[in-house]
Amino acid sequence: MQKLANFINGELVPAASGQWIDSFEPATGTVHAQAPDSDARDVDHAVQAAKRAFPAWSRTPAEERCRVLLRLADLIDRDHEELAHAESIDSGKPLSLAREVDIPRSARNFRFFAGAAVHFASEAHTMEETALNYTLRQPVGVAGCISPWNLPLYLFTWKIAPALAAGNCVIGKPSELTPVTASRLGQLAREAGLPPGVLNIVHGYGAKAGQAIIDHPDVPAISFTGGTKTGAAIAQAAAPRFKKVALDMGGKNPSIIFADATFADAVATTVRSAFSNQGEICLCGSRIFIEESIYNQFRDELVSRARGLRIGDPLEPSTQVGALVSHAHMEKVLAYIELARSEGGKILCGGKAIEMRGRCQGGWFVEPTIIESLPPTCRTNQEEIFGPVATLLPFDREEDLIRDADCTPYGLAAMIWTNDLSRAHRVAAQIHSGIVWINCWMVRDLRTPFGGMKQSGLGAEGGLESLRFFTQPKNVCVKL
Numbered sequence: 001m002q003k004l005a006n007f008i009n010g011e012l013v014p015a016a017s018g019q020w021i022d023s024f025e026p027a028t029g030t031v032h033a034q035a036p037d038s039d040a041r042d043v044d045h046a047v048q049a050a051k052r053a054f055p056a057w058s059r060t061p062a063e064e065r066c067r068v069l070l071r072l073a074d075l076i077d078r079d080h081e082e083l084a085h086a087e088s089i090d091s092g093k094p095l096s097l098a099r100e101v102d103i104p105r106s107a108r109n110f111r112f113f114a115g116a117a118v119h120f121a122s123e124a125h126t127m128e129e130t131a132l133n134y135t136l137r138q139p140v141g142v143a144g145c146i147s148p149w150n151l152p153l154y155l156f157t158w159k160i161a162p163a164l165a166a167g168n169c170v171i172g173k174p175s176e177l178t179p180v181t182a183s184r185l186g187q188l189a190r191e192a193g194l195p196p197g198v199l200n201i202v203h204g205y206g207a208k209a210g211q212a213i214i215d216h217p218d219v220p221a222i223s224f225t226g227g228t229k230t231g232a233a234i235a236q237a238a239a240p241r242f243k244k245v246a247l248d249m250g251g252k253n254p255s256i257i258f259a260d261a262t263f264a265d266a267v268a269t270t271v272r273s274a275f276s277n278q279g280e281i282c283l284c285g286s287r288i289f290i291e292e293s294i295y296n297q298f299r300d301e302l303v304s305r306a307r308g309l310r311i312g313d314p315l316e317p318s319t320q321v322g323a324l325v326s327h328a329h330m331e332k333v334l335a336y337i338e339l340a341r342s343e344g345g346k347i348l349c350g351g352k353a354i355e356m357r358g359r360c361q362g363g364w365f366v367e368p369t370i371i372e373s374l375p376p377t378c379r380t381n382q383e384e385i386f387g388p389v390a391t392l393l394p395f396d397r398e399e400d401l402i403r404d405a406d407c408t409p410y411g412l413a414a415m416i417w418t419n420d421l422s423r424a425h426r427v428a429a430q431i432h433s434g435i436v437w438i439n440c441w442m443v444r445d446l447r448t449p450f451g452g453m454k455q456s457g458l459g460a461e462g463g464l465e466s467l468r469f470f471t472q473p474k475n476v477c478v479k480l
């Protein structure tokens with residue numbers, strides 16, 4: 001059993017409460033680690049350390065900050081295999097996915113923002129002979145970075161890297177469900193030479209440790225990724241304190257398949273975009289709109305491929321679908337499948353939990369599930385399920401498609417499959433979502449803005465947008 005620690009002021013420390021949170025291995029349903037059950041005292045301890053470290057770190061030349069962050073990226077690469085293993089055990093995701101996506105991307109986040117720190121520049125505005133304005137972009141101070149369980153180290157570092165690169169000190173709180181790789185990150189940051197107090201990692205429940213970060217008067221900026229309900233609560237708590245907030249929240253993303261799409265590519269990527277990481281990616285396409293004329297053919301191929309996905313022990317290299325993150329989450333996903341049935345949905349494949357044998361007996365596995373015959377406005381098609389469940393919706397006219405694809409409260413990502421260039425651009429421009437992929441999915445250039453519309457997000461991050469979020473513009477006007 002691993003006992004994890006908070007990472008405060010460069011030291012590994014237990015929670016002030018002396019209490020622990022059990023961390024389960026989703027594939028077996030057993031406790032494999034314990035994380036500190038932190039509260040406002042631990043958060044305050046971390047904030048005081050961050051405040052002490054801030055003057056020196058914020059004045060450290062960008063090139064030096066860059067060097068430290070590059071070293072941290074190299075250390076993540078060095079420990080790639082260990083971290084991938086830990087991530088798979090902690091979250092239930094296939095080891096192959098952690099190896100190919102989660103851990104390499106975590107290193108890339110640090111490498112990208114290390115480079116961005118030295119290229120970040122601000123503007124100057126001249127008023128002919130009257131005055132010169134120049135903009136200073138100064139770090140906000142102590143930034144709170146709160147992340148979810150589905151891509152643990154990947155999303156944690158996606159916030160921490162730009163915050164540090166921009167010269168801030170950080171209080172990071174990973175999800176209480178997946179604390180292990182975040183805990184390793186603290187140790188690697190120390191090894192990379194990050195000064196004490198610059199990065200602090202506080203484990204704990206959202207309602208206690210998370211809320212204490214939101215409420216702390218000396219944390220002026222909060223970058224949060226998680227559910228829309230939590231995001232709303234954070235926005236409400238942050239508003240009277242006038243904190244800067246960036247919120248990345250839930251999605252109910254449409255995959256749109258036009259009849260002229262390249263069938264083989266569309267079907268292969270649509271299976272992947274629905275069921276990767278057990279459907280536990282905010283960018284997964286969970287509503288699949290298929291043009292009438294190819295509906296039956298596309299549906300049959302999709303169902304046959306979903307049935308062929310290899311579900312099993314996440315640590316087996318051949319496994320494509322692993323375990324859901326918690327028992328409660330599995331129950332939620334199964335309840336949505338029941339809801340779909342009661343709303344008149346026809347289950348084409350999957351639809352139930354899987355009882356595993358051997359090591360994974362007791363694990364939380366759900367079959368990849370495809371459902372048809374539901375209207376776009378029913379609850380199954382409106383609410384985020386965040387599991388291996390996708391619905392199929394036929395469409396005929398482009399206007400109806402856009403209306404139906406857009407009719408949820410969310411607006412995170414949309415996938416469009418067509419070989420008609422004008423239609424691709426036309427539909428992309430009309431869909432209300434922060435990200436549109438045409439004939440692809442999860443292709444990520446880290447320079448691009450990233451964020452959702454409607455109830456999926458507030459404030460873009462990604463590329464220079466992240467550095468802008470973690471800095472405060474100040475205009476200096478000089479009379480000439």
Ligand code: NAD
Pocket residue numbers: 146147148149150151155173174175176204205206207209210211212214225226227228230231233234248249250251281282384386412452456457
């Ligand atoms: P969650 O909202 O339950 O928790 C996210 C984080 O917030 C956790 O660290 C949690 O402890 C913390 N938290 C909870 N209550 C808090 C509070 N009152 N104050 C401060 N912190 C609090 O979300 P989750 O279940 O961990 O993650 C799944 C959700 O995340 C899904 O809705 C998914 O779509 C979303 N998500 C969005 C993106 C994106 O980029 N838009 C990416 C990944 C996941």
